[in-house]
Amino acid sequence: MVFLSNAINFVAYFLKSMHYPAAESAIMVNNFMGTSFLLTIFGGFISDSFLTRFTTFILFCTIELLGLILLTIQAQYSRLQPAMNRRPSHTQAAILYTGLYAMATGVGGVKAALPAHGADQLDHSNRRLISAFFNWFFFSLCAGGLVAATVMVWIEENRGWNCSFKISAVALGLALCIFTIGFPIYRYKRPSGSPITRIFKVIASAIRNRKASRSEMTEQIASPGATRSNDMFRVLDKALFDDTITAAQVEETKTFLGLLPIFASTIMMNCCLAQLQTFSVQQGIIMNRTINNFKIPTQSLTVFPLTIMLASIPLYERSVHIFERKISAKYNIFRPLKRIGLGLALASGSMAVAAVVESTRRAAAENHVTLSVFWLVWQYLLLGVSDMLTLGGMLEFFYSEAPHSMRSISTALSWCSTSMGYFLSSALVSITNLVSGKFGGEWLGGNDLNHARLDLFYALLCILNFINFLNYIYWAKRY
Numbered sequence: 001m002v003f004l005s006n007a008i009n010f011v012a013y014f015l016k017s018m019h020y021p022a023a024e025s026a027i028m029v030n031n032f033m034g035t036s037f038l039l040t041i042f043g044g045f046i047s048d049s050f051l052t053r054f055t056t057f058i059l060f061c062t063i064e065l066l067g068l069i070l071l072t073i074q075a076q077y078s079r080l081q082p083a084m085n086r087r088p089s090h091t092q093a094a095i096l097y098t099g100l101y102a103m104a105t106g107v108g109g110v111k112a113a114l115p116a117h118g119a120d121q122l123d124h125s126n127r128r129l130i131s132a133f134f135n136w137f138f139f140s141l142c143a144g145g146l147v148a149a150t151v152m153v154w155i156e157e158n159r160g161w162n163c164s165f166k167i168s169a170v171a172l173g174l175a176l177c178i179f180t181i182g183f184p185i186y187r188y189k190r191p192s193g194s195p196i197t198r199i200f201k202v203i204a205s206a207i208r209n210r211k212a213s214r215s216e217m218t219e220q221i222a223s224p225g226a227t228r229s230n231d232m233f234r235v236l237d238k239a240l241f242d243d244t245i246t247a248a249q250v251e252e253t254k255t256f257l258g259l260l261p262i263f264a265s266t267i268m269m270n271c272c273l274a275q276l277q278t279f280s281v282q283q284g285i286i287m288n289r290t291i292n293n294f295k296i297p298t299q300s301l302t303v304f305p306l307t308i309m310l311a312s313i314p315l316y317e318r319s320v321h322i323f324e325r326k327i328s329a330k331y332n333i334f335r336p337l338k339r340i341g342l343g344l345a346l347a348s349g350s351m352a353v354a355a356v357v358e359s360t361r362r363a364a365a366e367n368h369v370t371l372s373v374f375w376l377v378w379q380y381l382l383l384g385v386s387d388m389l390t391l392g393g394m395l396e397f398f399y400s401e402a403p404h405s406m407r408s409i410s411t412a413l414s415w416c417s418t419s420m421g422y423f424l425s426s427a428l429v430s431i432t433n434l435v436s437g438k439f440g441g442e443w444l445g446g447n448d449l450n451h452a453r454l455d456l457f458y459a460l461l462c463i464l465n466f467i468n469f470l471n472y473i474y475w476a477k478r479y
Helices: 002-016 022-038 040-049 053-076 090-120 127-158 161-181 195-208 214-221 231-241 247-265 267-277 279-285 298-326 336-366 373-401 404-437 454-478
Strands: none
Touching (some): 002 053, 002 127, 022 040, 022 090, 053 090, 053 161, 090 127, 090 404, 127 161, 231 247, 247 267, 247 336, 247 404, 267 279, 298 373, 336 373, 404 454
């Protein structure tokens, strides 16, 4: 709730209170969101290597809270804000960026440590229990997002930023206290040193011994303690010629590298998800948002996908129970890899629907007709279910398949995929405008969607997602 309530409204805060230009405000928010998710890798590294996941959460949640308190203080005192129509001074900008990226750092650590710590409390032999935990963990994220898009948006618009920052700080402090209460009863996974260091050591050793003969390698692999569980990276077995490398370290490296193609195949879906907070919101702004004399706030348009995600999780859980009783595990579509694949397929379908809806909206606008914002529900519905299937499946898959010593950093790959999706979305917009500009006119140029070709951009995303889906199938079958 705290993270999303600020992320949703930071553009308005930077624009109205800090007096940054609209384009710069949007870039600042994109950088904040992307950095927050990207830093989950750092948080996961700290959690696996040096601290317990409990300690990592406490540390990074405190950093996030301190950043939020700093932003609260800045919103409280007018002398820490720029004068009307003036950009922030160097000191004011320094306070803003310090608070902003302290929050981003804290969010990165929390998102890496919390889901892995929660799953550590469960019986790992019960895969269904692990899956259910990640589903309801995702449900709680969506519930917090729904509160952010409704209650917190209303508070920010009617009571001001100062009030909303104070509520966020109190809520985050309360969450930290609630989490800490469980200290005596939690299970703890002790850190086992830097897994990244071990991986690089194995790779470097394999490169040094790359000229070793196949007969020597076969003999080395057959030694006690060595295994051959992952043939995709069997070249790494040559690292066993180094007496300081163990078979367990080689297998740890193989397992982690085996997760990366699956991770890379999910980035394109998150690129589609980024459209919900950018172009879909811009579509909503120029559509009819009135219901019985009540006008839906622009920031609250995210209520649609959040509501759909919240509703889909209980339905999914119920469907799993029914399918598991009637269908063998071989044909169960709710296994993590199949679940992710279904989510990727829906992402491609959602972009096709989005292209049709935008084309219809543009045609109506040319005839001076304003369509209802509820036309966007179809793309929100498909992308919402897609996100539920993909992110939930990724959290379960990366946690369950990861080496025991790398569960935090592997779980963080799910959030890192979201970050890469945001950055890829920005790159695709720039490339699309660059190429289309050479053939008549930029598809996404200007500020008026009625004169843009957003429908063609959505169609492009549909095609790219379908190609990515085929790529995913290739790697999923090889895993």
